[in-house]
Structure formats: structure tokens, C-alpha cells
Amino acid sequence: MHTDVVIVGAGPTGLALGVDLARRGVDALVVERGEALFPGSRGKGLQPRTMEVFDDLGILDEVLASGGTYPVGMIWKDGRRMGEHQMFDAEEAQQAQEESGLPYTGPWMLPQWRTQEILRERLEELGGRIVFGREVTGVEQDAEGVTVLCAHGSELRARYAVAADGGRSVLRRALGVAMSGETVDPKPALVADVRIAGLDRDNWHLFPPATEGGDLLALCPLAGTDDFQLMANFAEGTEVDVSADGVRKVIAARTHIAADDVTDVLWASDFQPRMALADRFRVGRVFLAGDAAHVHSPAGGQGLNTSIQDAYNLGWKLGAVLRGGAPETLLDTYEEERRPIAADVLSLSTGVHRGEVRRGKDTTGQLGLNYRESSLAAETRQEPGAVRAGDRAPDAVVDGVRLFDVFRGPHWTLLAPEGTSGLPRRLPDGVRRGPVPASYGSGLFLVRPDGYVGWAGDTAKGLKEYGARMGLR
Numbered sequence: 001m002h003t004d005v006v007i008v009g010a011g012p013t014g015l016a017l018g019v020d021l022a023r024r025g026v027d028a029l030v031v032e033r034g035e036a037l038f039p040g041s042r043g044k045g046l047q048p049r050t051m052e053v054f055d056d057l058g059i060l061d062e063v064l065a066s067g068g069t070y071p072v073g074m075i076w077k078d079g080r081r082m083g084e085h086q087m088f089d090a091e092e093a094q095q096a097q098e099e100s101g102l103p104y105t106g107p108w109m110l111p112q113w114r115t116q117e118i119l120r121e122r123l124e125e126l127g128g129r130i131v132f133g134r135e136v137t138g139v140e141q142d143a144e145g146v147t148v149l150c151a152h153g154s155e156l157r158a159r160y161a162v163a164a165d166g167g168r169s170v171l172r173r174a175l176g177v178a179m180s181g182e183t184v185d186p187k188p189a190l191v192a193d194v195r196i197a198g199l200d201r202d203n204w205h206l207f208p209p210a211t212e213g214g215d216l217l218a219l220c221p222l223a224g225t226d227d228f229q230l231m232a233n234f235a236e237g238t239e240v241d242v243s244a245d246g247v248r249k250v251i252a253a254r255t256h257i258a259a260d261d262v263t264d265v266l267w268a269s270d271f272q273p274r275m276a277l278a279d280r281f282r283v284g285r286v287f288l289a290g291d292a293a294h295v296h297s298p299a300g301g302q303g304l305n306t307s308i309q310d311a312y313n314l315g316w317k318l319g320a321v322l323r324g325g326a327p328e329t330l331l332d333t334y335e336e337e338r339r340p341i342a343a344d345v346l347s348l349s350t351g352v353h354r355g356e357v358r359r360g361k362d363t364t365g366q367l368g369l370n371y372r373e374s375s376l377a378a379e380t381r382q383e384p385g386a387v388r389a390g391d392r393a394p395d396a397v398v399d400g401v402r403l404f405d406v407f408r409g410p411h412w413t414l415l416a417p418e419g420t421s422g423l424p425r426r427l428p429d430g431v432r433r434g435p436v437p438a439s440y441g442s443g444l445f446l447v448r449p450d451g452y453v454g455w456a457g458d459t460a461k462g463l464k465e466y467g468a469r470m471g472l473r
Helices: 012-023 048-057 060-066 090-099 112-125 170-175 244-254 303-323 328-353 403-407 463-469
Strands: 002-008 028-032 072-077 080-085 129-132 136-141 146-150 155-163 179-183 189-196 203-207 217-221 228-233 262-271 274-278 286-288 412-415 431-434 444-447 453-457
Touching: 002 012, 002 146, 002 303, 012 028, 012 048, 012 112, 012 303, 028 155, 048 060, 048 303, 048 403, 060 112, 112 129, 136 170, 155 170, 155 303, 170 286, 189 244, 217 244, 228 244, 244 262, 274 328, 303 328, 403 412, 403 431, 444 463, 453 463
Parallel strands: 002 028, 002 155, 028 129, 072 203, 155 286, 412 431
Antiparallel strands: 072 080, 136 146, 146 155, 179 274, 189 228, 189 262, 203 217, 217 228, 412 444, 444 453
């Protein structure tokens, strides 16, 4: 089987990349070892920046209809409600959102299984393909492309391959790429999706340990479902029982809820909280994305969001090289841009897990992450304003025109004042025109397909040359 790109893994990363490539006319195949999509809630928090990505990918309405906001925490002791607990610094997060030109409130809750369903529906709507039950065992490369090796002797041939197959990535190991990291918490943890009779869905229910140094249990109502996500930690060295009876026993032992009131155990898994970063994000024609490239503690809700943005960064670059005439060297900037971001976010999520960082503006947006140091960021103005090359391009409304409406789609956007001299009479294919909001500062801005400013200048001088580097002719 021959295709442009083989994406290994049908999790959020692989599916989001598949959607982005499909809308760019790139022939991509998503292959998944399992017979169906992952069934659990695991990564349930969507940050505002991810909501912006989903807006661009055409799934935001379904995401909003399927999810909901996070409830206030409720602390329990001996079967009695002891009081509310704010899970996020809401005031600080709201201030950050207002300062960033953010159209979405956050974080937004949506179980991972539902996020994947929505992405799959969008992928198939665009004509994308998924093959289930296809186990990948290795990869070989040559000057023309890659051969993805599968169990039972089958092969897939492509120009490029992407490892989106999780923290135990087969492709990463086949490439010999090491991961550097540490154990975040020596205590093993349990996560499960359960249904409980008689427990209200107005709060995130928190059951602190009975003794100092004991083990926490929490039950969070999953928006848009009848389910609760169970999170519990255990003493170091404990062998966690993930059976339905084991899940019921731990709930009954640590809360006022009887085992029989846990009517369903839909999915359960144990894990060891850790952080790890791949030494490389690219080896020849193979790229690492999502958990295959970086593994996070679930604290702070950063992992899934960082993974989605890996896909968003890589998607437009693969599209530009395969369909837009951009030089192959553009793909080098994927690792250049995404690996430092992953390293910073790993440090943040680890700090949240250890109680060193409070959930607030730094953990509820991912809006301040930028690529100012990237080789793709060309800031040529004498006096840069609030928005610089490499920054996320914020939303704004100018003369009734909303910028995010202009940005939506797989194209570049040129923000230039009316009457700007030196612009071509006809913009290159793949570039649209938009107004410049006062909040950006003076000048012209060429916004990348992933919503970051690539080039900024006082005049149009240098714009043509920059566009040519990106394949915009």
C-alpha cells in the first residue's frame, strides 16, 4: 500500500494530524493496532489554545455540544461534605484570557474517547482513512521514502511516517531514539471510568487520605456523559487491582459509597506518574509526536493539549512540502519548534503534580507559548509592537471582521493596512488578506497556517522572499 504519510496510532495526536493533512489534500493513512478507538476518559481537559485548533479543524461545535465546564471541588470526610475547593485559580485564568484575545473560556472538559470519536468523524468526512487491527513492528528508510513493517509480513510504503503510538512507541524504539526523564511520583495510580448511583454530578468529589501521607481518591463527573472519572493513588510498591471488583473495593474503602452503588466499571488502567522527553523528534523521514515524543504527569492537563499542537505544527509543514512546493528543509523546524515547548510544558506539569505550581494562567491556556526563537520567525520591524514574529496571532474584531474567521482554513493570512505599497497585485495561492488590529501594533503580519506570526515588517520589503522560503510563489 502506497501513500504520502503513514500515521501510526489513532489517538488524539494521530487523528488530529490525519484531519489536518486530509484538508490539505495530502493522502495519509492512520493505522491502529487496536480493533477500535481507545475507550477511556484519560485526557479530559482541553485548553483554550486547543479549542482554537479545533475551531480551525472544523470540530469546535461538536466539541462544545459534547462537553462542559469543570465543576467546583467538594471535600468529603466521614461521609460528610466539609466544603468547596477551587480546582483552578479562576480569576487569574480569566485575566490571562482577556489579555490574550481569547474567544473561548477554559479549560473545557471532554472525555478522551469522545474527542477521538469527533476527530474520527471529521477525518472520514474529509475522505481520510483509518485501518484498525494493524500492528506495526518496525520501520525502514531510504532516499525515496519509508517502509512501515507490520505483523504477519505486510508493509506500508510512504513518503513520510509519524509515530503517534504513545509512550511505549514501537516506532521510537525501532529508530533507537532514547527518552530522558524521571519518575514524578513513586506512588502508582489508578484511573477508571465508573457509574455511581446516588452521587451528585454538581461537584468534583475529593476524598483526602484519612491519615497524613495516605492516599487520595477523587471522582470527577465527566461532562456530557453519565460517568465519573476515578483517580486514586496508592502506597509505593502497591500492585494496583484494575479489575471491576478491585475498583469497587477501593471506592468503598476510601469513601462513603458502597461497592454495590458502583453500578458499572467501564474502563480502568494503572500507571506510574512520570515525565520523559525524546532526545529527537525527527529521524530522517520519521517524526515523533504526542506521547511518543513526551510523556507527562496528568496533573495540570497539559499532555493531550501539547500532543494536539504537535500535530497542528507538523501538519501544515508536511502539507507545504508535499503539496505546496516548500523545500524539504521546512520539516526540520518541527523539532526545532516543538521540542523546546514540550520540555517547558513537562516542567510545568511536573510542578503542578508536586504542588509547586498552582493551576492558573500558566496551566489553563497554553496561549503564551511562542516560537520567537525559531528560524521561521522573521521580525524585521524597527520597533516591534505587542505581537511579534513567532507569537500566537490573537483574535480581534476589526470593522466587523473577526480575525479567527479569516484565519480558519489551511491557508496563510496576510494582515496589511489598506493602501500598503509594495504588495503584489495578486497574492500567492494559499494566502488570504485580512485587516490589522490596533492591538497588534503597527506594521504588516504574515500569519502561518497554524495561527502564529511568521513574518512581521514595517513595509512589504522582504515579504516576497520570506514567502518564497515557505513555498508561496
